[in-house]
Amino acid sequence: MARSLELATGKPGSAIRPISAETVNLVRIRTREDVRRAAEALHQLAMDAGMRAAPAHDIADKRTPVDHEGNILASDVFGWNAEKAWWRNSRIALDSPLTSACRFTGEPFWVNAQGFRTREPNGYLAAIDLGNFEARAMTRAAIVVPVHLPFGQIGAVSFNPLDTAMTDLEEAFASHGDAFGLYARTFIASYVQVMGARQALPPGSRLSKREVECLRWAAIGKTDLEISMIMSRSRPTVRFHIHNASTKLNAVNRSQTVFKAAQLGYISLGT
Missing domain, CATH: 1.10.10.10 (Winged helix-like DNA-binding domain superfamily/Winged helix DNA-binding domain)
Structure with a gap:
């Protein structure tokens, strides 16, 4: 997948591939050996739009997705360095306004220190404290896709601009929000399905x-x-x-x- 010219400036562009069954299948995981390949595809789709993806399969757990050999994808594939190793922050699940918002909406949104922006109004998000935003969110702005999974588990993928000074993602959200939503949900849901350690329920659990x-x-x-x-x-x-x-x-x-x-x-x- 060729990188777009937008990567030279780090500005969100319009070079992301159109949504198609083929593109969605690039980020779908069918076996454990597929994980790294799907992560690389998600990384490239984000980079083509001038963004860097940060995936979490469970916002209540500081551990992040790994490949079938146990390598941390956030650093090995998505390029987050030690300075921005957000998954090592033990407080991020409770303190970050990004993870807080994922508990109150199932739709993609973008956010900066001035507030949350969604396709439809959401009063719960308006009540979230955005004080000291950059330190708590570990970014100045992000497009975030919550992924609500069975048994109450919540995953998420945030897409952060390569230009770390950028705080206005209105145009990027309008252009890429729906595509990011589809790719993020496909990647996280299939990751959890394939990499899950055990069944959450025994067979025959249907209630009368x-x-x-x-x-x-x-x-x-x-x-x-x-x-x-x-x-x-x-x-x-x-x-x-x-x-x-x-x-x-x-x-x-x-x-x-x-x-x-x-x-x-x-x-x-x-x-």
């Missing part, structure tokens, strides 16, 4: 209608006795359904059963 109904009431604080009265079932029957759900979801207690059921979309914890 009664189990879901009991958990919906449990989620809003109802006791077994109250649920039995609401559902016109005996208390032992309610306990039976909740216990079955707990076993299926490999949960250790009632609270974790409710939480895992919500992660899988069986119930909602929203008001």
